[in-house]
Amino acid sequence: MSELRWNPTAREWVSTASHRQNRPLMPTDYCPFCPGSGRVPEHYDVYLYPNDFAALTIPPAPPAVKGDRLYRVRPAYGQCDVVLYHPDHHTSLPQLSVDHLVKLVRLWRRRFTELKRIPGIEYVLIFENKGAVIGVTMPHPHGQIYAFPYVPPRLKTELAAARSYQRRHQRCLYCEILRKERQSGQRLVVENSAFTAFVPFYARWPYEVHIFARRHLGTIDELRPAEERALAEILKRVTTKYDNLFNFSFPYMMLMHQPPAKGRFPYYHFHIEFYPPYRSRDKLKYLASVETGTGSFLNDSLAEEKAAELRAASE
Numbered sequence: 001m002s003e004l005r006w007n008p009t010a011r012e013w014v015s016t017a018s019h020r021q022n023r024p025l026m027p028t029d030y031c032p033f034c035p036g037s038g039r040v041p042e043h044y045d046v047y048l049y050p051n052d053f054a055a056l057t058i059p060p061a062p063p064a065v066k067g068d069r070l071y072r073v074r075p076a077y078g079q080c081d082v083v084l085y086h087p088d089h090h091t092s093l094p095q096l097s098v099d100h101l102v103k104l105v106r107l108w109r110r111r112f113t114e115l116k117r118i119p120g121i122e123y124v125l126i127f128e129n130k131g132a133v134i135g136v137t138m139p140h141p142h143g144q145i146y147a148f149p150y151v152p153p154r155l156k157t158e159l160a161a162a163r164s165y166q167r168r169h170q171r172c173l174y175c176e177i178l179r180k181e182r183q184s185g186q187r188l189v190v191e192n193s194a195f196t197a198f199v200p201f202y203a204r205w206p207y208e209v210h211i212f213a214r215r216h217l218g219t220i221d222e223l224r225p226a227e228e229r230a231l232a233e234i235l236k237r238v239t240t241k242y243d244n245l246f247n248f249s250f251p252y253m254m255l256m257h258q259p260p261a262k263g264r265f266p267y268y269h270f271h272i273e274f275y276p277p278y279r280s281r282d283k284l285k286y287l288a289s290v291e292t293g294t295g296s297f298l299n300d301s302l303a304e305e306k307a308a309e310l311r312a313a314s315e
């Protein structure tokens with residue numbers, strides 16, 4: 001049983017998926033993502049794994065409750081995929097070769113293109129949760145792809161901001177930010193031929209990093225072959241710096257921000273956002289009352305200082 005419930009006070013959908021409570025606890029000596037499990041091919045490099053406990057499905061599960069005008073209810077229509085990065089249980093993204101990461105970029109691209117064409121899919125989100133502190137129960141290196149039947153709120157906010165900036169200034173907001181960051185250099189982390197990584201001026205997390213495509217483009221399926229490779233390369237460099245910052249495998253949330261699946265959004269600009277939960281070697285940043293209840297973040301560090309630390313971290 002699962003459904004989308006409308007919160008009329010915040011004007012947003014909440015996905016309920018009570019069947020997910022029954023997810024089995026995996027025995028510690030068995031991993032379904034490892035070759036030999038019977039659940040994945042004996043040989044693979046990157047692999048798209050159907051999520052057995054998806055919050056969104058096609059066809060959707062019947063809603064557990066009936067909605068009305070105030071409490072709207074929609075079926076939890078959509079798709080949730082698991083993307084296996086590598087057959088080895090202990091090889092995380094920064095440890096993969098650039099050639100291997102190019103395969104991952106191409107898998108993301110292929111699946112993104114497929115999912116956005118499905119009728120009723122409004123947003124395709126490519127992301128990764130990494131680390132037990134983020135709540136990841138399956139340590140085998142993997143990311144996920146969600147295909148939503150609506151555009152999630154934070155993306156709506158970014159789209160509205162980019163559109164209004166374009167209207168007022170006849171320029172892309174993201175291209176402007178990129179220009180400013182490259183000019184000052186204070187918050188830059190690393191760059192290559194096609195991408196720039198930096199700690200944003202307005203970072204909400206101490207070690208937040210955004211990777212912007214330098215060419216003005218919207219989606220992963222617009223990348224040229226050299227840009228696919230440059231994306232693979234910068235992902236490896238940023239995550240390697242993360243791991244070398246405090247010498248442990250650095251947890252993070254990584255999200256690819258792209259325009260919605262349907263329609264034209266020429267004012268939006270392809271980028272990736274990383275939110276690592278650590279604020280120092282042994283302290284986590286928790287989302288407490290203010291962050292959770294108001295959406296306003298308190299970042300007790302300077303983006304300029306954190307960028308300098310990341311620049312100095314070895315690759």
Ligand SMILES: [Zn+2]
Nearest residue numbers: 031034089140
């Ligand atoms: Zn495994």
Ligand SMILES: [Zn+2]
Nearest residue numbers: 172175216269
């Ligand atoms: Zn742009």
Ligand SMILES: [Zn+2]
Nearest residue numbers: 158257271273
């Ligand atoms: Zn964004």
